[in-house]
């Protein structure tokens with residue numbers, strides 16, 4: 060607006076956020092001018108004072124860009140859509156373009172994080188997972204918590220994480236913001252939004268394997284991931300190709316699932332309501348968590364109940380544990396539409412052996428508003444933890460030392476017990492936020508609100524239309 064400033068020397072431009080379409084935000088600007096010099100400076104001072112009060116807004120960020128995620132447009136997206144907004148908002152960003160897988164994670168283990176108000180990742184769920192691991196593992200190391208102990212009380216991370224979506228599924232961004240749009244996410248970061256998020260830890264015996272915030276899936280989604288890796292060059296379409304092939308092969312896997320229900324939570328996976336910005340159920344969990352932490356600070360030990368385990372044995376097409384809805388462009392309501400971002404629970408979805416047609420009907424429901432759980436072969440439980448043991452775990456345990464759990468022999472072994480059941484593959488693998496796990500027998504536990512994102516949850520569409528409280532920056 061230079062010409063305006065020249066014609067009208069006492070002018071200033073205000074940039075603000077406007078909600079343009081469902082969950083999509085855009086940066087707009089308006090230039091004011093004033094003939095009275097004193098009044099002009101009063102306005103400038105008022106804006107300056109207002110902005111100074113916004114202490115939750117980040118000033119220094121550490122940004123990691125995965126140049127190979129999604130359609131390989133991470134760098135371009137950051138440079139064209141995000142960097143200009145950060146600079147307009149006066150944010151100083153140190154940018155690292157990753158050079159290899161796990162670069163960001165390893166860098167976070169030792170980086171000096173003191174000067175940063177947050178970490179931003181540009182990429183997909185895999186890239187987010189790197190940053191998540193870097194920060195959580197670092198936090199546990201700094202606070203002397205043994206993360207190999209499955210029952211350890213993990214220390215919560217205060218450093219917020221921002222996600223600029225530039226990946227293939229972008230589920231974590233979509234399920235926490237409502238859209239996978241880089242500019243919208245950049246604006247949530249600039250405004251300093253804060254959304255706590257549950258994290259699931261995954262262990263094998265007393266060894267830590269991985270953390271998960273979206274999908275921990277065995278069977279269908281594990282096989283889709285395995286099949287997709289060799290077609291990475293296809294970009295996001297690799298999942299469609301692999302999904303189709305996996306659907307045609309129609310494998311089921313035998314094993315036993317044990318879990319403890321999340322009794323204290325207020326919601327259920329079959330609720331008609333969903334988790335929205337400022338969600339009441341998540342706020343109740345926050346209160347309980349604070350009380351728990353206070354009790355611990357006073358020296359009393361928080362004792363988890365160790366009874367009420369339920370065990371389900373059978374042959375499964377898919378075993379999915381999700382601690383958020385997992386909404387994404389492929390499935391706008393997600394794998395479990397009523398799951399909550401920060402209630403301290405996960406939804407465990409068991410899809411038992413069924414016909415190919417039934418499985419297709421179940422899958423198709425993920426693309427509409429119809430209930431994907433309303434089938435006799437689908438069960439869903441809200442849990443605080445679960446354990447899975449594949450039927451052939453004993454053999455696997457013995458063989459793992461020679462050929463590795465994911466070794467060919469193990470994966471393609473023929474199920475001699477059930478020649479006619481169709482489960483000719485003994486074991487599947489676990490898909491943990493788009494990364495494979497090295498073990499099939501695992502235990503998972505939800506850690507309530509372990510991390511925080513630069514997001515605010517899914518805004519209520521009505522609120523967006525009614526009051527359009529644009530935010531100035």
Ligand SMILES: CCCCCCCCCCCCC/C=C/[C@@H](O)[C@H](COP(=O)(O)O)NC(=O)CCCCC
Pocket residue numbers: 183184185186226227228229230273274280283284298299302385387389390393394422423425426490491492493494
């Ligand atoms: C006939 C129509 C069938 C349509 C079925 C659609 C069901 C889609 C559910 C998708 C759930 C996605 C859960 C998220 C997983 C991601 O964390 C993971 C990694 O993402 P990224 O790093 O961005 O690549 N993505 C996947 O595992 C892909 C699952 C795709 C399944 C088709």
Ligand SMILES: Nc1ncnc2c1ncn2[C@@H]1O[C@H](COP(=O)(O)OP(=O)(O)O)[C@@H](O)[C@H]1O
Pocket residue numbers: 124125126127128129130156157158159160161162181182183184185186187189225226227228229294295493494
């Ligand atoms: N520079 C890099 N070279 C190769 N792989 C990388 C690089 N940086 C990150 N990665 C890895 O790329 C994988 C996929 O990243 P992600 O951003 O999730 O893309 P996508 O959504 O397409 O899977 C992750 O496992 C991440 O660890």
Ligand SMILES: [Ca+2]
Pocket residue numbers: 257381382383398399400401402403404405
């Ligand atoms: Ca949850």
